[in-house]
Amino acid sequence: MERDQRGLAERRRDAVRMDIAAAAAKLFIADGFDATSVEDIAQGAGxxxxxxxxxxxxxEDTLTPVLTSGIRDFAGYLAARPADESVAVAVHEAFVECLRQDRYAEFVSTRDLFVILTSVAGIRARWMVAAHDLxxxxxTHLAERAGLDPAGIEAxxxxHTLIGALTVALEYWVTCDPDDPAGPADVGQLAESALSVLRLDVGQSTRNA
Incomplete structure (x- = not known):
């Protein structure tokens, strides 16, 4: 019984935090971060x-639930990819699937979310910490897929290089004009380009040498 009660309390806490995140995101987009007060967010979240x-x-902490749940989603999609896929393919497909799900579309678009993450210094700092933790x-999973020692410098x-590449792709994506026909078709295309630059097959070649 005690364990169930703790589980219920945890779910309620997560629900409140997500309500706060939804209210904050809407206000940040509509009014700007600086013009939005804690009182405004609290009122919006009820x-x-x-x-x-x-x-x-x-x-700056209001969007943390979105960051952490997004990280969990990405990690889960990556772990579910076929074991025989290369690192680059598995990471790209997991990333695209995570964006395709667009689980927060009811209160913020993916582009608007990343505009906030990249333009507000305090929120961006928390995003960078979350990316480092991811x-x-x-x-360990990537090391196993690439045949590397999980404790070694290569892993x-x-x-960190993979997460850095995806982060740069997202940051670049929000600076592009979505109506520019010469721009990237979508962030998935940018991610594929970023990962291809890394020449991840080198790690595989080193392993098999």
Whole structure:
């Protein structure tokens, strides 16, 4: 019984945090980050300011639930890819699937979300921390897929380089004019280009040498 109660409390906490994230994202897009107050976010989420501060230390923390759930989704899609896929293909397909699901479309578009993540310094810093943590979490899986020692420098470089490439692709994507026919078709295309530049087959060749 105690374990069930804790589970319920955790679900309620996550639901409140996601309500805060939804309200904050809508307000940041409509009014701008600086013009949006904690009081505005609390009102939009249907909670008190006191409740807001029980879940977030500052405005910059409001989108953290979106970041962490997105990371979990990406890691899950990557782990589910066929074992015989190359690292580059598996990472690209997991990334595209994560974007295709667009699980927060009801309150923010993918492009608008990444505009916020890249343009607000405090939120971007939290995104970078989350990306670093994701690289560490992915290292064992990627090492196994690439035939590398999970504790070795090669696996560490591989995981962080991959996440860095995807991060740059997302940051570049939001600077492109979506109506420009000469621009990238979508962020998945950009990610594929970014990963191809890394020449990930070198790691495979080294393993088989």
């Amino acid at each position: 909670i008190s300011v006191r409740t807001f501060y029980r879940h977030c230390e500052a405005k 690289a560490d979490d992915m290292r 560490r470089l591989l995981s």
